[in-house]
Amino acid sequence: MKSVVLLSGGLDSTTTLAMAQKAGFDLFCLTFDYGQRHRVELDRARDIAQHFGAMDHQIVKIDLRQFGGSALTDSIEVPTDRNQEEMSAEIPVTYVPARNTIFLSFCLAYAEVKEASDIFIGVNAVDYSGYPDCRPEFIKAFETLANLATKAGVEGKQSLKIHTPLIELSKAEIIQKGLELGVDYAMTHSCYDPAEGGISCGVCDSCQLRLKGFQEARVKDPIGYK
Amino acid sequence: MKSVVLLSGGLDSTTTLAMAQKAGFDLFCLTFDYGQRHRVELDRARDIAQHFGAMDHQIVKIDLRQFGGSALTDSIEVPTDRNQEEMSAEIPVTYVPARNTIFLSFCLAYAEVKEASDIFIGVNAVDYSGYPDCRPEFIKAFETLANLATKAGVEGKQSLKIHTPLIELSKAEIIQKGLELGVDYAMTHSCYDPAEGGISCGVCDSCQLRLKGFQEARVKDPIGYK
Numbered sequence: 477m478k479s480v481v482l483l484s485g486g487l488d489s490t491t492t493l494a495m496a497q498k499a500g501f502d503l504f505c506l507t508f509d510y511g512q513r514h515r516v517e518l519d520r521a522r523d524i525a526q527h528f529g530a531m532d533h534q535i536v537k538i539d540l541r542q543f544g545g546s547a548l549t550d551s552i553e554v555p556t557d558r559n560q561e562e563m564s565a566e567i568p569v570t571y572v573p574a575r576n577t578i579f580l581s582f583c584l585a586y587a588e589v590k591e592a593s594d595i596f597i598g599v600n601a602v603d604y605s606g607y608p609d610c611r612p613e614f615i616k617a618f619e620t621l622a623n624l625a626t627k628a629g630v631e632g633k634q635s636l637k638i639h640t641p642l643i644e645l646s647k648a649e650i651i652q653k654g655l656e657l658g659v660d661y662a663m664t665h666s667c668y669d670p671a672e673g674g675i676s677c678g679v680c681d682s683c684q685l686r687l688k689g690f691q692e693a694r695v696k697d698p699i700g701y702k
Numbered sequence: 703m704k705s706v707v708l709l710s711g712g713l714d715s716t717t718t719l720a721m722a723q724k725a726g727f728d729l730f731c732l733t734f735d736y737g738q739r740h741r742v743e744l745d746r747a748r749d750i751a752q753h754f755g756a757m758d759h760q761i762v763k764i765d766l767r768q769f770g771g772s773a774l775t776d777s778i779e780v781p782t783d784r785n786q787e788e789m790s791a792e793i794p795v796t797y798v799p800a801r802n803t804i805f806l807s808f809c810l811a812y813a814e815v816k817e818a819s820d821i822f823i824g825v826n827a828v829d830y831s832g833y834p835d836c837r838p839e840f841i842k843a844f845e846t847l848a849n850l851a852t853k854a855g856v857e858g859k860q861s862l863k864i865h866t867p868l869i870e871l872s873k874a875e876i877i878q879k880g881l882e883l884g885v886d887y888a889m890t891h892s893c894y895d896p897a898e899g900g901i902s903c904g905v906c907d908s909c910q911l912r913l914k915g916f917q918e919a920r921v922k923d924p925i926g927y928k
Binding site: 534536537538539540542543572573574575576577578580581582584585586588589590608609611613614617618620621622624625626627 | 760762763764765766768769798799800801802803804806807808810811812814815816834835837839840843844846847848850851852853
């Protein structure tokens with residue numbers, strides 16, 4: 477069984493990759509180089525795909541800066557030191573318009589070419605409640621679309637399934653799950669705004685969620701912070 | 703009212719653009735540079751967007767060759783001199799996996815950034831019955847997805863509509879419609895396999911459909927053929 481796994485090089489997608497492997501899938505990893513500020517992610521993704529023995533790893537270059545509209549790809553300042561309530565209250569400025577729709581579309585193309593019937597994506601509706609494209613109803617709608625969009629769907633050969641194993645888990649639960657599967661979180665990168673050498677800032681939303689997750693899981697985060 | 707119009711530089715998308723303009727929309731054109739063999743399309747798209755007074759025109763570079771799987775982006779031979787029955791009988795080798803899903807995803811991102819509520823795409827279910835992602839049920843599923851995927855959808859501010867004004871028209875009807883709207887088809891390019899200087903071959907599926915359309919519309923095709 478072949479699966480396409482969306483791999484950013486972060487904590488969530490790496491845990492998802494371990495779960496797909498545990499479920500017995502051959503792994504075809506897909507990473508996006510979309511003009512994110514933190515290119516260290518791409519290097520981590522390469523190492524992680526190799527570590528997990530992926531059959532193939534594609535890095536797709538797309539320019540999401542072209543349209544603008546997000547702090548992750550624009551010059552809008554990444555917010556720091558916000559509390560949980562502030563983070564959840566609104567659609568964050570780090571939201572990238574239609575990002576997961578675009579990412580899943582490429583996963584679908586890759587799955588069709590490789591004849592993979594399963595796509596894994598580490599979206600999470602708990603910590604990222606503000607992102608419209610992290611919700612279960614969005615994923616379900618994409619699955620419906622995917623089965624209408626492809627040759628296999630038309631020929632009734634194969635139905636494509638989108639797996640979101642993290643969608644209802646807290647960060648601490650994700651970390652616990654990953655550790656059970658032997659994930660080495662030292663390989664992963666989460667920071668939105670890393671310093672020289674890829675060192676995590678410790679104060680952006682993503683670092684804060686990660687640190688809180690490790691704290692709640694009562695495990696030390698193996699990466700260093702500035 | 704703002705609309706995003708998917709513009710390839712071909713006959714169908716140019717007619718769609720004219721229809722969006724006629725309906726009173728401001729035009730934001732989106733063209734893909736996806737490693738197609740016929741780069742002349744991109745030049746035509748630029749000229750056409752300018753001709754129609756588009757507010758903005760973005761050319762998005764994505765590499766669909768990376769995954770393989772289509773004669774339009776691979777080294778698979780483009781079929782020629784096939785009859786209508788052969789063309790309709792199967793999913794053509796010129797089908798690009800998940801292409802319209804990817805294209806519409808970028809339209810959605812562009813629409814969200816520009817706050818456009820309408821997307822126009824010149825898909826056609828008559829001549830391209832073999833393409834799964836040209837069917838009305840696919841478009842409907844994407845519209846559902848789009849309204850779940852975006853900020854506006856979540857905030858209930860705006861519902862996004864996908865217009866497919868050509869979906870049930872024959873090529874001859876499309877041409878007649880375009881001529882009524884003053885479209886100059888000499889600006890458009892359809893050939894899958896053009897010769898030096900962008901000259902159309904006259905024998906590929908796309909040239910054949912075009913020529914047959916003009917013939918049935920009893921109008922001379924203003925472009926030259928090899």
